[in-house]
Structure formats: structure tokens, C-alpha cells
Amino acid sequence: MSLISQGIMPEEEIRQKKNPNRFVSLRNGIVLIGIAAGILVGFSITEGMSLSDEKAFWIYAASILLFLGIGYLVYFFTTRNMKLEPETTDFPQE
Incomplete structure (x- = not known):
């Protein structure tokens, strides 16, 4: 803390930036596909x-939850x- 108050920035060994978790995007994509499939199936059942x-509301809700x-x-x-x-990603030291 005393280095910062003197205006000296402490050196970091390696500055790294974390990339986002790729599995979150996969999960979101699969969930959205499931919701869309549930809506389509619910629509088909209610129209048929x-x-x-x-x-119809309960058919939509049940099919969306099932496919979710x-x-x-x-x-x-x-x-x-x-x-x-x-x-x-490694950043070079300054």
C-alpha cells in the first residue's frame, strides 16, 4: 500500500485476462433451442x-418446460x- 501512496506501481509477475467460459454459451444455446422447440410443439398441439x-396455456407451459x-x-x-x-492471454510486462 505504501508503494501506491508514493506513486510507484507494484510489478505484477504475469498479468492475465481470463476468457469467458465456453460452456456457458453452449448451455444458453441448448436452452434456447429447447424453449423454441417447446413453443413449436405447443403451437402444433393446440392448433391440431x-x-x-x-x-392452450397449459399445453404451451408443459411443452416448454419439458423441452427445457x-x-x-x-x-x-x-x-x-x-x-x-x-x-x-498473457500480457507483456510494462
């Missing part, structure tokens, strides 16, 4: 069966054997 609005759960399972089984290695 000519249900009332109240029943399937999406999370796909994500889990896809990433459980993958190895996450931290990717860092």
Missing part, C-alpha cells in the same frame, strides 16, 4: 386439437466428459 385458450428439461439434460451429458481448460 383446437383447444380453448385456458387449456430435455435441453438441460443434453447439456449435462454433452459437457460431463469435456475438460475445461482455462484459456488465458
Whole structure:
């Protein structure tokens, strides 16, 4: 702390910038695909069966939740054997 108060910046051995986790993007993509599939299936069921609005809501909700759960399972089984290695970018010392 005394170095900073004197205006001297302490040297860092290696300055690294962490890259974002790639698995987060994969999870978000699979979840969005699951939601879209749930909406499409819910729409197909309600249009095919000519249900009332109240029943259509429950069909949409159930199909979205079902495909969302399937999406999370796909994500889990896809990433459980993958190895996450931290990717860092080294900056030169100043």
C-alpha cells in the first residue's frame, strides 16, 4: 500500500485476462433451442386439437418446460466428459 501512496506501481509477475467460459454459451444455446422447440410443439398441439385458450396455456407451459428439461439434460451429458481448460492471454510486462 505504501508503494501506491508514493506513486510507484507494484510489478505484477504475469498479468492475465481470463476468457469467458465456453460452456456457458453452449448451455444458453441448448436452452434456447429447447424453449423454441417447446413453443413449436405447443403451437402444433393446440392448433391440431383446437383447444380453448385456458387449456392452450397449459399445453404451451408443459411443452416448454419439458423441452427445457430435455435441453438441460443434453447439456449435462454433452459437457460431463469435456475438460475445461482455462484459456488465458498473457500480457507483456510494462
